[in-house]
Amino acid sequence: MxxxxxxxxxxxxxxxxxxxxTETTHLDSWRTEWAYHGLALDESTFFADHGGDTSEQHYAALAAAVGSGFDRPASHARRIAYRDTLHEGLDxxxxxxxxxxxxxxxxxxxxxxxxxxxxxxxxxxxxxxxxxxxxxxxxxxxxxxxxxxxxxxxxxxxxxxxxxxxxxxxxxxxxxxxxxxxxxxxxxxxxxxxxxxxxxxxxxxxxxxxxxxxxxxxxxxx
Incomplete structure (x- = not known):
């Protein structure tokens, strides 16, 4: 040595x-899900200043932006499916x-x-x-x-x-x-x-x- x-x-x-x-694929999956609803994700506040899962906060923000018609299970399934396709080619x-x-x-x-x-x-x-x-x-x-x-x-x-x-x-x-x-x-x-x-x-x-x-x-x- x-x-x-x-x-x-x-x-x-x-x-x-x-x-x-995976930070990039994570962001991309959320950006795409916001775009699905005709909305733009505020990327400037997306990443937390701590480790751990922040999915609940992100879903709460999206639900508030979409309104009463927000379907959380469908949104989650759609986002995860898209994220998984991104990960297939991630090295x-x-x-x-x-x-x-x-x-x-x-x-x-x-x-x-x-x-x-x-x-x-x-x-x-x-x-x-x-x-x-x-x-x-x-x-x-x-x-x-x-x-x-x-x-x-x-x-x-x-x-x-x-x-x-x-x-x-x-x-x-x-x-x-x-x-x-x-x-x-x-x-x-x-x-x-x-x-x-x-x-x-x-x-x-x-x-x-x-x-x-x-x-x-x-x-x-x-």
Whole structure:
């Protein structure tokens, strides 16, 4: 591991918006459902400043905009069917597989720590053939608090049986970075397109994409 920051033994990745661009398909499914009703989604307030499922808030906003004729079950079925077609062609973010291969060559262990439920993350990773890379996994349906609460990172650390100083987190949102730092991890940020790029001052390194740096060079900066 020459050239790397000393003591790094594992990498922990967020999922949505970081490993896979599911934030984009999520937004697109809601934008399309609003358009179905002849309405425009306010994208400026769409994404929350915390992890976890915000579907109920989105359906409440759509129901209020549509009025008394809103059919929630039909809307949900239509949106999910469209989202699932988008996911059929969704792969890992560019550069991520190169990082995985480099991590294997360096003897680094991999984990995932997501505010999303286990089934959501594992189904996606299974579909693209990458679930087996992650020896430790921690999910939002296993902890009481969502990011920026550090609970899911603390769970990942317990499952890795490593102290935070030996682990590096990878995040795409400011609240994800806050969760990682609160758990004591160094953190690399790759802001997703729907976040304020100036809100990542707490991250140790900020990249535009995983293709910006080879993993060994990135870790040497930490």
């Amino acid at each position: 020459a050239g790397m920051a000393p003591g790094i033994e594992a990498l922990v990745f967020d999922f949505d918006g970081l490993l896979m661009h 890992l973010a560019p550069g991520v597989r190169d990082w995985f291969a480099a991590a294997a060559g360096l003897g680094l262990r991999l984990a995932v720590a997501s505010s999303s439920p286990r089934a959501w993350v594992e189904d996606h990773l299974t579909r693209v053939g990458e679930l087996g890379r992650f020896e430790a996994r921690a999910f939002g349906d296993e902890v009481a608090g969502h990011k920026p609460d550090p609970a899911v990172y603390l769970l990942a650390l317990r499952r890795l049986d490593l102290p935070p100083g030996r682990v590096v987190a990878f995040e795409d949102t400011a609240h994800g970075v806050a969760a990682a730092k609160a758990a004591g991890l160094r953190c690399v940020a790759i802001p997703n397109p729907y976040t304020d790029p100036t809100a990542f001052s707490a991250a140790d390194v900020v990249l535009r994409a995983a293709t910006d740096l080879p993993l060994p060079e990135l870790l040497a900066r930490l």
